[in-house]
Amino acid sequence: MDLAAAILDHGRRARAAAPALAPLSTAQKNAGLLAMADALLADRAAVLEANAADVEDARTRELSGAMLDRLRLDEARLGVMAEGIRAVAALDDPVGGSLREWTRPNGLKINKVRVPIGVVGIIYESRPNVTSDAAVLCTKTGNATILRGGSEALRSNLAIAGALRAGAAATGLPADCIQLIGQADREAVRLLAEMDRYIDLIVPRGGTALIETVVRHARMPVIKHYHGLCILYVDRAADLAMAVDIAVDAKCRRPGVCNAIETVLVHRAVAPEFLGRLAEAMEAQGVGLRGDAEVRARLGEGVILATEADWSTEFLDLKLAVKVVGDLDEAVAHIEHYGSHHSDSIVTADPARAERFLHEVDSATVYWNASTRFTDGGEFGFGAEIGISTDKLHARGPMALEELTTYKYVIRGTGQVRG
Amino acid sequence: MDLAAAILDHGRRARAAAPALAPLSTAQKNAGLLAMADALLADRAAVLEANAADVEDARTRELSGAMLDRLRLDEARLGVMAEGIRAVAALDDPVGGSLREWTRPNGLKINKVRVPIGVVGIIYESRPNVTSDAAVLCTKTGNATILRGGSEALRSNLAIAGALRAGAAATGLPADCIQLIGQADREAVRLLAEMDRYIDLIVPRGGTALIETVVRHARMPVIKHYHGLCILYVDRAADLAMAVDIAVDAKCRRPGVCNAIETVLVHRAVAPEFLGRLAEAMEAQGVGLRGDAEVRARLGEGVILATEADWSTEFLDLKLAVKVVGDLDEAVAHIEHYGSHHSDSIVTADPARAERFLHEVDSATVYWNASTRFTDGGEFGFGAEIGISTDKLHARGPMALEELTTYKYVIRGTGQVRG
Numbered sequence: 001m002d003l004a005a006a007i008l009d010h011g012r013r014a015r016a017a018a019p020a021l022a023p024l025s026t027a028q029k030n031a032g033l034l035a036m037a038d039a040l041l042a043d044r045a046a047v048l049e050a051n052a053a054d055v056e057d058a059r060t061r062e063l064s065g066a067m068l069d070r071l072r073l074d075e076a077r078l079g080v081m082a083e084g085i086r087a088v089a090a091l092d093d094p095v096g097g098s099l100r101e102w103t104r105p106n107g108l109k110i111n112k113v114r115v116p117i118g119v120v121g122i123i124y125e126s127r128p129n130v131t132s133d134a135a136v137l138c139t140k141t142g143n144a145t146i147l148r149g150g151s152e153a154l155r156s157n158l159a160i161a162g163a164l165r166a167g168a169a170a171t172g173l174p175a176d177c178i179q180l181i182g183q184a185d186r187e188a189v190r191l192l193a194e195m196d197r198y199i200d201l202i203v204p205r206g207g208t209a210l211i212e213t214v215v216r217h218a219r220m221p222v223i224k225h226y227h228g229l230c231i232l233y234v235d236r237a238a239d240l241a242m243a244v245d246i247a248v249d250a251k252c253r254r255p256g257v258c259n260a261i262e263t264v265l266v267h268r269a270v271a272p273e274f275l276g277r278l279a280e281a282m283e284a285q286g287v288g289l290r291g292d293a294e295v296r297a298r299l300g301e302g303v304i305l306a307t308e309a310d311w312s313t314e315f316l317d318l319k320l321a322v323k324v325v326g327d328l329d330e331a332v333a334h335i336e337h338y339g340s341h342h343s344d345s346i347v348t349a350d351p352a353r354a355e356r357f358l359h360e361v362d363s364a365t366v367y368w369n370a371s372t373r374f375t376d377g378g379e380f381g382f383g384a385e386i387g388i389s390t391d392k393l394h395a396r397g398p399m400a401l402e403e404l405t406t407y408k409y410v411i412r413g414t415g416q417v418r419g
Numbered sequence: 420m421d422l423a424a425a426i427l428d429h430g431r432r433a434r435a436a437a438p439a440l441a442p443l444s445t446a447q448k449n450a451g452l453l454a455m456a457d458a459l460l461a462d463r464a465a466v467l468e469a470n471a472a473d474v475e476d477a478r479t480r481e482l483s484g485a486m487l488d489r490l491r492l493d494e495a496r497l498g499v500m501a502e503g504i505r506a507v508a509a510l511d512d513p514v515g516g517s518l519r520e521w522t523r524p525n526g527l528k529i530n531k532v533r534v535p536i537g538v539v540g541i542i543y544e545s546r547p548n549v550t551s552d553a554a555v556l557c558t559k560t561g562n563a564t565i566l567r568g569g570s571e572a573l574r575s576n577l578a579i580a581g582a583l584r585a586g587a588a589a590t591g592l593p594a595d596c597i598q599l600i601g602q603a604d605r606e607a608v609r610l611l612a613e614m615d616r617y618i619d620l621i622v623p624r625g626g627t628a629l630i631e632t633v634v635r636h637a638r639m640p641v642i643k644h645y646h647g648l649c650i651l652y653v654d655r656a657a658d659l660a661m662a663v664d665i666a667v668d669a670k671c672r673r674p675g676v677c678n679a680i681e682t683v684l685v686h687r688a689v690a691p692e693f694l695g696r697l698a699e700a701m702e703a704q705g706v707g708l709r710g711d712a713e714v715r716a717r718l719g720e721g722v723i724l725a726t727e728a729d730w731s732t733e734f735l736d737l738k739l740a741v742k743v744v745g746d747l748d749e750a751v752a753h754i755e756h757y758g759s760h761h762s763d764s765i766v767t768a769d770p771a772r773a774e775r776f777l778h779e780v781d782s783a784t785v786y787w788n789a790s791t792r793f794t795d796g797g798e799f800g801f802g803a804e805i806g807i808s809t810d811k812l813h814a815r816g817p818m819a820l821e822e823l824t825t826y827k828y829v830i831r832g833t834g835q836v837r838g
Contacts, residue, residue, distance in 0.1 A: 201811075201812060249837055250836075363827065379523070393536070416789040418672065
């Protein structure tokens with residue numbers, strides 16, 4: 001079978017599995033999930049063997065130590081994956097829930113009900129546990145899923161998906177509700193994106209090239225897990241000690257994640273006092289600063305002069321751009337222009353100024369006196385996460401179970417005609 | 420300015436207007452809407468003159484009488500448009516409403532709040548009143564809008580949009596929150612669809628060629644107002660008189676609309692009695708039937724033999740395809756395969772069978788003992804409608820004010836860091 005035919009076959013199978021999965025009860029789906037966890041552990045030898053082959057190949061191709069660590073599975077990590085599946089089984093099932101019910105003057109009873117989306121395509125470039133996480137969240141919400149992972153983890157992903165499929169099938173779930181693209185060919189991404197006949201939603205998680213390929217070719221809705229260029233604004237009325245703590249947390253704890261900050265904006269009125277404290281704290285963490293002329297005038301020439309590009313770069317590294325602003329309006333305008341509308345925060349003791357910021361900054365998550373690092377399904381209390389949507393439609397911010405559902409209107413009548 | 424530059428300029432202006440419009444209070448937006456209604460009436464001479472020129476051109480190009488009637492404006496129709504604007508001003512504003520509020524164990528207060536989408540592009544091929552309806556619904560929800568109407572109504576649309584912009588500006592709303600593409604060039608649709616930097620959502624309303632162009636090129640979310648291939652299933656436990664009434668209502672009252680039915684499926688157990696009654700009622704309405712072999716065996720060769728294409732054709736005309744099915748499963752399978760997942764209905768007196776149908780048919784709106792013609796924003800009690808979404812993400816079924824909003828998370832803390 002050539003690649004196009006293989007992708008089409010995946011699509012057809014998923015589309016056929018979806019209506020068999022969607023009407024299942026929560027108990028049936030949960031039984032399937034628990035069996036999937038068991039199957040993953042039962043298949044541990046095969047999964048670890050496949051993973052060892054991936055790791056060996058990666059080593060030959062001289063992937064970085066960090067990449068190798070992300071790729072590597074062991075008994076403990078498999079145990080965590082299985083526990084993750086059981087945790088999802090324990091979560092509430094949003095499917096079937098009523099969002100709104102009302103009766104029209106003509107007696108029609110309208111009920112807006114949560115239902116599965118149908119077939120969800122997930123394209124990712126990350127560690128093999130995403131294969132399990134994504135498949136399990138889709139199964140819980142009654143969605144068939146087509147997975148496409150990174151080529152460096154292909155054997156691991158195939159082994160994991162195989163175990164999950166076997167577990168699903170053992171309890172009567174359609175095995176085809178979980179499918180993994182077994183071809184490493186990059187062309188597969190374009191073919192998936194064009195297959196709107198069989199896929200209702202595509203969620204790409206990865207770098208610019210992957211996202212651009214999906215956006216350019218997709219004929220169906222796409223929800224992107226994309227850039228996070230998050231910004232912290234230290235207001236003139238800020239508690240400066242709190243501002244330093246939040247800046248350090250948001251920049252330094254995990255600089256490589258999307259909810260870390262890349263820029264700090266400082267109100268001119270507090271710049272003289274704050275900039276020195278910020279510089280000291282950042283230096284202690286090994287963070288290199290890029291500042292505008294005003295920042296350099298205060299902190300000295302050890303601070304690199306920020307270029308225009310620095311304001312719009314997601315460093316994902318121990319680098320921080322710092323700028324002095326004249327007022328709240330300038331801060332908001334900077335965030336709207338350079339930010340990625342992911343997570344932005346104001347530190348201020350003035351509630352009126354905070355509310356203006358929260359109201360006017362158009363980002364998925366806006367914070368007052370808190371670190372941007374809380375933009376996360378777990379931190380929100382969602383119990384799971386399939387990604388952080390940087391899009392505005394359907395899902396914004398952390399995407400969990402509810403965001404993997406849509407709704408339909410169920411209308412019960414007694415013979416009403418419109419006439 | 421060439422076309423590409425002109426479209427880009429529209430995009431930039433709309434993007435600049437959006438953050439000025441979004442934070443306005445409901446009172447400010449409503450004052451703008453009332454001024455828009457007044458301006459439309461004040462400009463009536465200019466609007467009617469522009470419309471007369473469009474109608475004259477259309478007559479020269481020998482458009483059908485029905486098309487001419489759709490295009491033509493008069494004092495009364497302008498009055499209805501102005502009343503429509505005032506009615507939208509009187510509706511509740513969904514923006515700012517809280518969808519969910521909770522507090523995390525660390526004290527963070529999370530509020531999921533409705534906000535405008537940003538910039539909405541609406542591409543349509545219908546009567547000039549859509550220009551006003553679409554602009555007004557977007558203004559009410561704090562969205563800047565870029566409109567692109569049909570070329571045959573270009574002068575009318577420009578005059579209407581001009582009046583609305585003047586009314587908006589007179590009360591301090593940014594005039595650029597309403598923009599109309601003044602170039603008839605079809606290439607404008609592609610250029611709009613590619614402009615994801617400035618447009619957050621595109622809503623195409625029109626024929627297959629328009630929708631295909633938008634879907635092929637769009638880089639931003641698209642919510643389609645597309646086909647309606649609606650199906651009525653007459654169950655073995657149906658009240659047959661009710662079934663005939665519903666079939667006639669759903670097929671004949673306005674055969675050209677998307678919520679009219681195209682196919683009736685009949686359970687074999689009631690086919691002997693029902694088919695004759697259906698045929699008689701449809702004949703009285705001038706409806707031509709296309710039946711499968713079993714239908715023709717009962718109703719005679721006056722019924723055209725249905726081809727495979729008939730089951731998937733949206734006739735939009737006094738034509739009806741009729742098929743006998745052996746059971747509920749076959750009916751559901753037919754609807755899933757041939758229907759457009761818009762609006763489908765079961766007539767049955769058996770609640771268990773009704774619930775199975777409502778549960779298993781994956782359409783935007785599923786009915787029990789009612790006509791599919793109720794799929795409409797007004798009939799749902801939404802007070803307005805920008806279209807019927809035939810997509811599954813973000814909005815499904817009638818799209819009104821709520822569907823023109825998205826949400827953001829507003830998080831208030833006291834210095835929390837994730838650590």
